[in-house]
Amino acid sequence: MQRIALASRASATVARTVRHARQCSSSRHISGARFAPVAPRNVTANFFKFGKNGFDSEAAGIVGSQGRDEYTYDDVEQYFNYMGFLATEGTYDRMEAMLNSGLHPIDVILLLACSENDTPKVQEILKAGADPTVKGIDGKQPLELAAKPELIRMINEALASKSGVAA
Structure with a gap:
């Protein structure tokens, strides 16, 4: 039981x-x-429009608050990875060569951004104090690397203000 x-x-x-x-x-x-x-569900997505019919990077609120001397190796590496250079090149050799040549990190980013025609980034770092006359390890300047008309205009304005000529 x-x-x-x-x-x-x-x-x-x-x-x-x-x-x-x-x-x-x-x-x-x-x-x-x-x-x-x-x-x-109601889902909305907002996108920033850059360029002629949209916002510039400052109006969009993405311009950083860093100055020239606040850019470091880490900023260059982040930008290098963000733009996919590592994926296409397979190594950090070009980035390391640019930094080891004595170029300032912000100038390295300027050269990379101009080669990629990244208008918002170029605008941001020119405002932070990048040198528009810098020459890369291949001897090219930002103006020679840029292809977009608005980017060329922006670099020319930075060159004019650097030399003291009114743009």
């Missing part, structure tokens, strides 16, 4: 555990075709 009582208590405990597991698993929110429909 005692064995039957223990067996019935054990089966009741197992039944409670199974019932509890079913309740827990059914209380999770799972979306999918086989399950209850999920209520539609």
